[in-house]
Amino acid sequence: MTLDKTQNNEPVLVVEGLTLRLAGENRISGLTFSINAGERVCLLGASGSGKSLTARAITGTAPAGADLSGSIRVNGAEVCGKPPVSRCAYSRVATVFQDSSAALNPLMTLGKQLRLALPAASADEIHAMLDAVGLGDIARLSSRYPAELSGGQRQRLCLALAMQSRAALLVADEPTTALDVLTQHQVLQAIRTACFARPSRALLFITHDIAVAAQLCERALVMENGVLVESAAMSQLLSRPQHPYSRQLVHAARQAAMLHQNAASLCGVAV
Numbered sequence: 001m002t003l004d005k006t007q008n009n010e011p012v013l014v015v016e017g018l019t020l021r022l023a024g025e026n027r028i029s030g031l032t033f034s035i036n037a038g039e040r041v042c043l044l045g046a047s048g049s050g051k052s053l054t055a056r057a058i059t060g061t062a063p064a065g066a067d068l069s070g071s072i073r074v075n076g077a078e079v080c081g082k083p084p085v086s087r088c089a090y091s092r093v094a095t096v097f098q099d100s101s102a103a104l105n106p107l108m109t110l111g112k113q114l115r116l117a118l119p120a121a122s123a124d125e126i127h128a129m130l131d132a133v134g135l136g137d138i139a140r141l142s143s144r145y146p147a148e149l150s151g152g153q154r155q156r157l158c159l160a161l162a163m164q165s166r167a168a169l170l171v172a173d174e175p176t177t178a179l180d181v182l183t184q185h186q187v188l189q190a191i192r193t194a195c196f197a198r199p200s201r202a203l204l205f206i207t208h209d210i211a212v213a214a215q216l217c218e219r220a221l222v223m224e225n226g227v228l229v230e231s232a233a234m235s236q237l238l239s240r241p242q243h244p245y246s247r248q249l250v251h252a253a254r255q256a257a258m259l260h261q262n263a264a265s266l267c268g269v270a271v
């Protein structure tokens with residue numbers, strides 16, 4: 001069961017007029033958007049546009065000294081400025097970050113961490129959960145420590161743990177950025193599986209890679225310099241981007257896709 005307390009069809013996430021100041025400057029200004037149950041939405045933008053700070057504000061992990069104003073409601077509960085421990089169970093958010101290794105205890109074997117995180121799960125259930133993210137072989141690795149896994153294996157393990165959470169919203173902040181193309185594909189596949197396994201779970205997927213976002217999300221939000229500049233269906237953003245920055249983003253993605261296609265045809269590979 002998902003912890004979905006949404007009433008009167010209120011979206012799972014409602015952000016209204018969110019402003020975040022750090023070191024005397026607005027890093028996010030008046031951000032407003034919402035995400036419905038089951039929606040997969042990406043947040044796009046250049047480096048430094050405020051995507052990660054938005055994720056951190058939503059998950060309750062904004063940097064020390066951040067001054068937040070406005071409203072963030074998860075399942076109807078106001079959580080702006082509240083760390084995860086002060087949130088009620090139904091307003092907590094499952095998260096996967098670019099480097100999720102900090103979420104694992106470096107001094108404890110993986111087997112022990114899995115048993116602690118999932119005390120009621122049988123060995124078969126743990127195996128099935130790991131299988132879903134392409135880590136079926138991890139049984140062999142259960143005596144190892146996090147540092148003994150590859151970055152992609154650690155990322156998929158953290159994703160598997162996040163999937164076990166009953167949170168109605170999953171925030172994934174650049175979870176594939178540091179990974180090679182094959183592992184990136186496996187992690188995206190695992191996120192897709194996580195969404196299909198619980199169709200009511202909403203996803204906020206943060207990336208600067210529009211091609212990756214298009215594989216996963218049906219709606220896109222675009223940020224520039226801490227401001228939301230476009231909100232559109234993914235198909236509309238790709239075919240008719242409105243804001244100049246969105247147009248640049250789509251143009252650059254098309255150029256990259258063409259280069260990829262040319263390289264593939266030179267190698268005689270169909271794409």
Ligand SMILES: Nc1ncnc2c1ncn2[C@@H]1O[C@H](COP(=O)(O)OP(=O)(O)OP(=O)(O)O)[C@@H](O)[C@H]1O
Pocket residue numbers: 022023027045046047048049050051052053054063208
């Ligand atoms: N702890 C901090 N203290 C001061 N400024 C910060 C802090 N964290 C981020 N910033 C600044 O806030 C702005 C937005 O940062 P943020 O990390 O949200 O960008 P981003 O869009 O996620 O970028 P990237 O794609 O490179 O991760 C940047 O100008 C950044 O330098």
